[in-house]
Amino acid sequence: MSTRLMRHGEGQKTLLASLKQNFSPDVSESEEAFPNFEKTFEGLVTADSENKKSVLDQVFREFLTYDLLTPGSKPDIVACQRFVVQFGIRAARKGYCSPGTAIQVLSDMFDILTLNNCEVLFKTVEQEVATWREPLFFASGKNNLLRICNDLLRRLSRTQNTVFCGRILLFLAKFFPFSERSGLNVISEFNLDNVTNFNKEDTEAKAEAEEKEVKKEEDEVPEEKDDSEKKPVKKLKKQKSEMEDQNLNVDYNLYRKFWQIQDFFRNPVQCYQKEPWRTFSHHSSDVLSIFQSFKLDTSSGKSSTKSKNQSHDQYFSKYLTNQNLLQLQLSDSNFRRYILLQFLILFQYLKSNVKFKTDAQALSSDQDKWIGENTRKIYKLLEETPPLGPEFARSVKRILHREEHWNRWKNEGCPSLARKTGAQDEPEADKKGLGDGGSSRKKKRKLGDVIQKEVAEKKINLGNKGLTELWNLNPDNLEACRAAERDFLPSVENYFEEAIEQQDPKNEIEDTYKKVNNGEWGWRALRLMSRRSSHFFISGNNPIAKLPDYLDSMLTKMAKEMPNAVAKDDTVESMEEENGDAVENGEGSQDGQENGEGCQEAQEIAEGNAKVTDEQAAALAEKLATHWLKLAPKLGVADDKLREIKENASEEQEKCLELIKLWQEIEGEGATKDEIIYILEGLKLASLIDGVF
Numbered sequence: 134m135s136t137r138l139m140r141h142g143e144g145q146k147t148l149l150a151s152l153k154q155n156f157s158p159d160v161s162e163s164e165e166a167f168p169n170f171e172k173t174f175e176g177l178v179t180a181d182s183e184n185k186k187s188v189l190d191q192v193f194r195e196f197l198t199y200d201l202l203t204p205g206s207k208p209d210i211v212a213c214q215r216f217v218v219q220f221g222i223r224a225a226r227k228g229y230c231s232p233g234t235a236i237q238v239l240s241d242m243f244d245i246l247t248l249n250n251c252e253v254l255f256k257t258v259e260q261e262v263a264t265w266r267e268p269l270f271f272a273s274g275k276n277n278l279l280r281i282c283n284d285l286l287r288r289l290s291r292t293q294n295t296v297f298c299g300r301i302l303l304f305l306a307k308f309f310p311f312s313e314r315s316g317l318n319v320i321s322e323f324n325l326d327n328v329t330n331f332n333k334e335d336t337e338a339k340a341e342a343e344e345k346e347v348k349k350e351e352d353e354v355p356e357e358k359d360d361s362e363k364k365p366v367k368k369l370k371k372q373k374s375e376m377e378d379q380n381l382n383v384d385y386n387l388y389r390k391f392w393q394i395q396d397f398f399r400n401p402v403q404c405y406q407k408e409p410w411r412t413f414s415h416h417s418s419d420v421l422s423i424f425q426s427f428k429l430d431t432s433s434g435k436s437s438t439k440s441k442n443q444s445h446d447q448y449f450s451k452y453l454t455n456q457n458l459l460q461l462q463l464s465d466s467n468f469r470r471y472i473l474l475q476f477l478i479l480f481q482y483l484k485s486n487v488k489f490k491t492d493a494q495a496l497s498s499d500q501d502k503w504i505g506e507n508t509r510k511i512y513k514l515l516e517e518t519p520p521l522g523p524e525f526a527r528s529v530k531r532i533l534h535r536e537e538h539w540n541r542w543k544n545e546g547c548p549s550l551a552r553k554t555g556a557q558d559e560p561e562a563d564k565k566g567l568g569d570g571g572s573s574r575k576k577k578r579k580l581g582d583v584i585q586k587e588v589a590e591k592k593i594n595l596g597n598k599g600l601t602e603l604w605n606l607n608p609d610n611l612e613a614c615r616a617a618e619r620d621f622l623p624s625v626e627n628y629f630e631e632a633i634e635q636q637d638p639k640n641e642i643e644d645t646y647k648k649v650n651n652g653e654w655g656w657r658a659l660r661l662m663s664r665r666s667s668h669f670f671i672s673g674n675n676p677i678a679k680l681p682d683y684l685d686s687m688l689t690k691m692a693k694e695m696p697n698a699v700a701k702d703d704t705v706e707s708m709e710e711e712n713g714d715a716v717e718n719g720e721g722s723q724d725g726q727e728n729g730e731g732c733q734e735a736q737e738i739a740e741g742n743a744k745v746t747d748e749q750a751a752a753l754a755e756k757l758a759t760h761w762l763k764l765a766p767k768l769g770v771a772d773d774k775l776r777e778i779k780e781n782a783s784e785e786q787e788k789c790l791e792l793i794k795l796w797q798e799i800e801g802e803g804a805t806k807d808e809i810i811y812i813l814e815g816l817k818l819a820s821l822i823d824g825v826f
Contacts, residue, residue: 139179141188148174148192153200156216167223174229189230193221193238202245210250213242214257222264236265236274240281248288252297255285259300262307278308279315312549319543320489323402329395331388331454383460387423390416392454398475401482405494414503417476421507424473424514429466466518473511473518474529480504481533488544625665626695628658633692636685649684658684666691745797745804752825753809754790760818761789767812768796 151173155166179185201216202208221235239258243251258278264270265278282301289298309316394416396403403409453462462468483496484504496504515526542548587594592605607613632648634640648654659680662669668690745753757764765775774795782788797804806826813819 139177139185139188141184144177144179144185144188145192145195147177148189149196152192152196152220156196156212156220167219170220171227171229186228186230189224190234190237193224193230193234194241197238197241198245202242208246208250210246210253213254217242217257218261222261225269231273232269233273233277236270236277236281240277243281243285248294248297251285255297255300255304259304262304265308275309279305310549310551312547314547317543317547319547321487321543323400325400327399329392329399329452329454331392332456333389383463385456387419388456388459390419391459394420395452398479401479402494404479404483405496410500414500417507420472421476421510421514423463424469425510427463428517429464429469429519466520469518470515470525473515476511477508477529477533480508481536485537485540486544487540622661622664625661625691628661629688629691630695632658632684633688633695636688636692647681649681649688652680655680655684662687743806744802745793745806745809749806749825750793750797751790753793753822754786756821756825757813757818758785758789760816760821761785761792763816764789764812764818765792767816768792769799770795 148170151170155170174185174189177185197213197216201213217235217239221230221238224230225232225235239254242254246254258265258281265274282305285301286298289301291298305316394413397409397413404413484501512526512530515529516522518525583594592601595601595604607616613619632654635642635647635649644650659669666687668687754761770778770792778788778791778795782791800808810819810822810826813822
């Protein structure tokens, strides 16, 4: 009698009933809970084991939704944790369900539960981090775990749920390998959304009114209040009076410069541009001079040197940018350290060799000198800032030095940092056991022996295996560059020989099969002609109507210059006769027109390269007067020069003329007719200058 095979619906009901029975509150902690369920699972007979896995995957998720987290009832988080560990993980290890089912069940839980319950349930995710890193679970569940964490971070408040957010980030750091590229800022992007807002309008009158209001509130503090409540007010007054004694004038100009620097800390790349760098260096010099002129005494850092038994937490998630607070902030040692450290981080980035920087992102010698001088100045200010200034400065130097190693690691493509075990490549003769008075490391050859061997083989050792092999391919670099095998361009004769023969009517080659009608061959022909044929550059500025026609005319000219041109005279003559009846009608042969065409082309090139004269500039200004603002960006005129033109000229025509003259000064010899026509064609204004040239 044959065994009855499991049906999907029947198997689902059987497993769900067994799961409800064995995971009841009375037996859920018993060691027999899972074995009893296991017997039921193995009792199901099926021809497809994957079918049983899919059934159990569905049963686990249904049991969670309809039994553990019943709608309208209080969720049992402890039971949820036990269900994942005792059933989900164990079933996956035995191969009863898919490896990602346990993590999928967790994902369903986090989607259903509130944030408070999620915070309790997340302990299961943290405690089982070693389990999730096993090969069985990691490959199938890493993306799902990452989605769980990202969804939680989106639901949480970064200011109200800081501890839970930190736990999630710590778990991700433990779970993923150190060299996991999804967690690395490989291409060195910046958080451009971190904008520091401050008052950008000069409201000195308003600031004075607010200051008077603050003084009034301070004077209205009730006398019967405890002395502990008056201390902050007295301390602020004392700090303010000390700053006034040192003649520190915190006006709106200083306030604006101070907070504008934050934009450069947010996006350091703009420091490579000329105008932003000028602004940054000017503002930074003023701020650092303020720090130098206003020294802090030892009492300024007392708040950060509390006893070890007294807990002290500082939270500076975002600066307060009220103008009235700046004078007090400058007297705070922690605030000063944050600003100075930002300078050092920015300077290190500007001078570092980052893989994803462009060629234009490089410092000039003056910029490099300015950064070096101010770096030394900042370290001196850190040493003078209490408390423990010298120790803090040394720690900063060490941290930034370690950052250079991480930057080098990212430039090398973030290679894995896992240690390589085993030494299969080491010969047995070079090994010694630890008990034999040595180590298991391979013996290094003496430097003298290495050099002697390289000299005998007439090789140059550069200290790197790859560079040494590359250098010694050919000792003479110039000779290697001139080698014939490095010339990959074919000769003009070999490439065009067959095409010229196809042009001869005697060969009776149909147009379809001619090489000039092959687009790929024509593209390569143009590239070769641009490198090795003078005919490519004498066609003027007129666009090519059809590529085959252009190649026909060029082949006719090149056929005469071939080394075996005498043998091909008949071919050339036949090609000329086929091109038209002009020769028979007395209108002039192609050979007769060649010199005339060359002169005409040379004349057109000379006219196109001629500079725009003053009369032509005046005519252009008259015709383009109403479009001068649209024309300004295309002519490469800076904004400051544009403002000068607006201020100095009153009429549109005068402004346009000044704009064109400024363009002529900038371009010099490049201010030609072709250039201005090309610019106007891009703006679709070329039709306005008919008759000027």
